[in-house]
Amino acid sequence: MKWNQLLRKEFTEIIKSKKILIPIIAVLFVPILYAGMFLWAFWDPYKQLDDLPVAVVNLDKGAVFDGKPIEVGKGLVDNLKDNTSFKWEFVSEKEAKKGMEGRKYYMLVRIPDDFSSNATTLLKDDPKPLNLEYIPNESLNFLSSQIGGTAIEKIKGEVSSTLTKTYAEKMFDSIQDVSKGLADGAEGASKLHDGSSELHDGSSKVMDGLHTLQGKSGEMKDGVQKLADGSNKLVDGSGKVTNGLNTLNSKTGEMQIGIGKLVDGSGKVTNGLNTLNSKTSEMQTGIGKLIDGSGKVTDGLNTLNSKTGEMQKGIGELHDGSEKVTGGLNKLVSKSGELKTGTTDLSNGMEQLVGGQRQLEEASQKIEKGLEDLNRTVKSSAAGLEEMQSKGPSILNTVNEKIDGAGANVNQLNELTQSTAGDAKNAAQDVANLQKQIESLPKEYQEQLQPFITSAVKSTATVQQKAAGVAGGTNKLNEEVKQLKGEINQKTGDGHSKLPNAAELQSLTVGIERLSSAQTGFVEKFQGFGTKLNNAKEGANTFKNESGQLIDAINQLADGSGKVTGGLGQLSAGANQMVGGVNQLADGSGKVTGGLGTLSAGAYQMAGGVNQLADGSSQVTGGLGTLSVGANQMAGGVNQLADGSSQVTTGLGTLNGGLNKMSTGSTQLINGVNKLADGSGKVTDGLVKVNDGSGELAEKLGEGAEKTGEVKGTDKTYDMFASPVKVKTEKMAEVPNYGTGFTPYFLSLGLFVGALLLSIVYPLRDTVGVPKSGFSWFISKFGVLLSVGIIQAIVADIILLFGLGVEVQSIPYFILFSIVTSLAFIALIQCLVTAFGDAGRFIAIITLIIQLTTSAGTFPLELIPKFLQPFNAWLPMTYSVSGLKAVVSSGDFNFMWQNVGVLMIFIVVLSLGTIASLTWMHKRQFRNIAENQSIEA
Structure with a gap:
């Protein structure tokens, strides 16, 4: 049977068999379920930090500086009340300890009793640092502790800036007194x-x-x-x-x-x-x-x-x-x-x-x-x-x-x-x-x-x-x-x-x-x-x-x-x-x-x-x-x-x-x-x-x-002493939120899982007729997979673009690259399952795990173990993530086309592997039948 006839028969059997049609339709939505759910959940978690409960305990007793009482701890608490970075809860030390043990608070910020007194020792022989105690509940959530640590560093910088500004004002006042x-x-x-x-x-x-x-x-x-x-x-x-x-x-x-x-x-x-x-x-x-x-x-x-x-x-x-x-x-x-x-x-x-x-x-x-x-x-x-x-x-x-x-x-x-x-x-x-x-x-x-x-x-x-x-x-x-x-x-x-x-x-x-x-x-x-x-x-x-x-x-x-x-x-x-x-x-x-x-x-x-x-x-x-x-x-x-x-x-x-x-x-x-x-x-x-x-x-x-009279202190001078360095951020290919940043990674994951599930609901080895050759057998199966891969990529893209609001540099290129990525993963799964059956699916899962760790979709490649880094260049998800980053964020379409070329090589090579497997299988199963059909013809 010629390849076109065999392909039409494959589609006819799918349509007639609800056991196959319904699972295939379900598989069409697997990529968006993976990518959509992850991206929706982690779209912009920092906007929700004001719901993250953090306990604040102020034990500061205050101090006297230049004849004036100061309460640095109270000032810090007042600033935190106006700060919406977290859900600050100002409690006693006993309540904070109970809340940490009861997993109510993700972290504890404690201001010690000598906080203000240490602030007055800057000009003494033995200055003492201001110890702001930060106690994260890492067992409750590790990432929250990391986020909290970053916030505490920012608070530390603000307190340091305030103290430095105060001492700068005092220093310039002294200079004016000296001048007089x-x-x-x-x-x-x-x-x-x-x-x-x-x-x-x-x-x-x-x-x-x-x-x-x-x-x-x-x-x-x-x-x-x-x-x-x-x-x-x-x-x-x-x-x-x-x-x-x-x-x-x-x-x-x-x-x-x-x-x-x-x-x-x-x-x-x-x-x-x-x-x-x-x-x-x-x-x-x-x-x-x-x-x-x-x-x-x-x-x-x-x-x-x-x-x-x-x-x-x-x-x-x-x-x-x-x-x-x-x-x-x-x-x-x-x-x-x-x-x-x-x-x-x-x-x-x-x-x-x-x-x-x-x-x-x-x-x-x-x-x-x-x-x-x-x-x-x-x-x-x-x-x-x-x-x-x-x-x-x-x-x-x-x-x-x-x-x-x-x-x-x-x-x-x-x-x-x-x-x-x-x-x-x-x-x-x-x-x-x-x-x-x-x-x-x-x-x-x-x-x-x-x-x-x-x-x-x-x-x-x-x-x-x-x-x-x-x-x-x-x-x-x-x-x-x-x-x-x-x-x-x-x-x-x-x-x-x-x-x-x-x-x-x-x-x-x-x-x-x-x-x-x-x-x-x-x-x-x-x-x-x-x-x-x-x-x-x-x-x-x-x-x-x-x-x-x-x-x-x-x-x-x-x-x-x-x-x-x-x-x-x-x-x-x-x-x-x-x-x-x-x-x-x-x-x-x-x-x-x-x-x-x-x-x-x-x-x-x-x-x-x-x-x-x-x-x-x-x-x-x-x-x-x-x-x-x-x-x-x-x-x-x-x-x-x-x-x-x-x-x-x-x-x-x-x-x-x-x-x-x-x-x-x-x-x-x-x-x-x-x-x-x-x-x-x-x-x-x-x-x-x-x-x-x-x-x-x-x-x-x-x-x-x-x-000395020429040396005058102004608010700008004090601010310069307090914050001499201003970081000017010029973002190259700005990524507005976590969702946009993780889109290449989660979309690649969803398309790979969709291809893997498709191999389960749709038989990649069984044929509805007698193929004329291994190539015609490949065309009949790959044609179905091609159609499903394109559809599931388009479905995922539409929901991401118009449902979640992912902003990309080019919608056509985004859809095109998603289709190429889907076909590359389908070619990989088809090759493995055709050649090895269920063992091929297991190999595909192992491949997925390796790709998740080496594709640089989360942490940079340089941060993973040296042993895993060589796998990066030999797996398709590396290039799918890189290409999608170019389309979604950087707009470097030349780099995108380079990754398209690599994925096309994967598709061609893996398809040749599948053809080779089907040709070998065809010779074993359909050689005599094919010869008889040829004689009758």
């Missing part, structure tokens, strides 16, 4: 520059006064030396007078005895008178020498008295210069009130300037004390020692008070330095934490932000280093202040105990030496101050609210300078007292000289009387009684004169020792004044550097304020 502080610091530094200029002018005037005093001190030294020389001569003359008087006193006794014996012999009287006459000549010579020595003492005192006016003038000029310094400092105080904040280095430098000024004040007080001690020493020669002793403790107390004030300022500077070092450390930690946050950003944003962070790290490191150096300097300065106080107290105590012996001049030497040492330390501190000002340009970001302490220090400096001026006034008054004492000493010396003149005249008169007595010995006898009375009176007068002369000699010795020490002290005073003048010059030079450095500081602070 820099601007205020620049303005204050400018005013400091003006004040330091005025201070430099005052210091120059102080230096001029010291130079004037330095020039006059040499003349004072010469006068004191002359006074000492004259006093030495006076002592020598007074000693000779005393010796002569003692000799005279001893002879008066003999004279009395001689008068007694005069009665016995005038010869002995004449001899005694001659002896007396020879001794009066020696007495007159001694008195003359005493008069000469006293005159020289008087001249020396007059010379000293003439030079004290110049010394008073120098002290007055020093006092005027100190008043100008005080005025300059008061102006600086009035202007420094506007300074609000400054850098730590600036504050430390000014504290050192204050400390140096304190040392200058102490040194001035030491000069004052030394001059007062010298004044009291001179007064001790003129019986003024008690007044000096009464003033000594008061001056020492004043010095101690100033040193204590300097020590308190040094301690205050040390505390400020330590506080600044702590602030610098916190700033450095803030920058380090911000660095960690930036490191979590993408590389391109790290490159944009890294220069600012690097600059901040360097600035904070410089500030920490300078703060540590200043702290060491203040500790050393504090120790030097304490040591200076101890030595001054020791020296002044020793000097006070020895004051009656005029040893205080030695303490003056020690005090002047300590003054020189303190002045040297002052210069060193000012030099360190200039160095720190130069380094401050690298650490301008370290401004803190320390201007108040700087203003206090300047006020203290002004007060101290005022006290220096007052001390110089006391020095001037003491100098006036010294002038008065010198005047009194000069007057006393003149009186001594006058008395010696009177004594000399009396001695001449006595010599004349002795001569007369010798000449008129005849009258001796007559006036012997009168002579005896006069001799007794003369003996008493000579005794009194000898005693007075001894006292004069002792007083002149004391005066001579005091003047010698005064001469030594004047030398030491001159050396101290010279050193003070040199130190004042160095102070003036240091103030020049301060002036230059403060000007540069003002300029650099202004630049820093301008640059």
